[in-house]
Amino acid sequence: MVSKEMWALGANRSVIRDLFEYGLQQAKIVGPENVFDYSLGNPSIPAPDAVEEAIRNILTDTDSIKIHGYTPAIGDFATRKAIADDLNNRYSAGVRPEDLFICCGAAPGLIAIFRALAASADAEFVAIAPFFPEYRPFTACAGGKLTVVPADTEGFQINMTALEEKLNANTQAVIINTPNNPSGTVYTDETLKALGEILTRKSREYGHPIYIIADEPYRELVYGDVCPSFIPNIYPNTIVCYSYSKSLSLPGERIGYVYVPQQAEGRDELYPAVAGAARAGGHVCAPSMWQKVIARCAHLRPDLAAYDANRRLLAESLKEMGYRMASPDGAFYLFIQAPGGDDLAFCQRAKEKNLLVVPGTGFDCPGWFRVCYCVSPEMIRKSLPVFKALIEE
Ligand code: PLP
16 A cells, blocks of 8 residues: 555656656657757756866865765755855845755755644645645645635735735745746735735734745846845745755755744744754755855856846747736746636647647646746747747637
8 A cells, every 4th residue: 555645746747747758759759959848947057167166176175085974964064154154245134054954955945844834733834826836745745734825917926915814823834936936026025025014913913923934946046137135134034945956057966955044933943843854854964065065156146148138038029929928037937828818728739839838727827827948049039930820829
């Protein structure tokens, strides 16, 4: 006998993975130049040169046993210090190394946070549509219930009235993801302050803190003059989950951190609970080599020129054709209203033309679809006639 829930998770592959694999199959049949795969959020800019240089230096100046050995479960001190220094330089945030827990990317960090906060079987977490579909299995495996605030499809900020209706005495946290996957929008300071005010009021009413879980793998991926705030500076009861997967183009290396601010209520129980939840999930330590890389590279920022050029080319061309989309200020996604209104039907029609885009239904936002623009500009140019044919059909 196996667990039905686990079986279902393993047997039913994600729509995105399915599309990606379909693209690989189709490429063998029609040629890779005729498949326009916008499905997967795999960074397409290389990691900064300084990352490779750091690896070379570590290999020559660090003892091999240290490079490959276990580190403390919470992470090397030097790594946590480098991250704390960087956050303090940028945001005057008062981060201490002991407030950081180094984990294997955002996904296990989120699971540890959910498990740490799921104090009882009634624990509820609130997600704001559209959202990263993995929040569902992550909260379920923590034993919590996920409730969803419907998308504000006008501006892709947060519908505060709808949010307030979802809060109750069992609510442990609201998960926010800005810059957002899949909408590409960045929450304004006004939105974050309004959210903070509601949560402060509701925490008081229910007699326990309602945390924000800030899932921030795209924090540095913003364009133009958009400048996202550091959320704990707005709402102190914020637990940050960060990853270097997107910002330094290191998704396969599995490195990130959880930050529990010293000013967060219950911090002295919360941080050990995150560490304990990670332990219960099999965390031993984040990859030792990559911790040492981050100790030297925490201050690096990505060169976004290639993403920005893709974003402009695609957004401007599609808008000209008549597509309506969320404001593409961050991450590397465009979120577009499906012509005809049915995202599943639209994405199927697109798939038949070897244009692979992801239905919004999987992000709890039917009627929209996601385009991931970490691709080559040549592919974008070649795919434009297909987008045009689809809207004209
Ligand atoms: N959160 C969001 C919103 C994401 O888009 C992703 C990955 O695409 C993750 C978390 C997980 O990132 P990681 O590779 O760090 O586990």
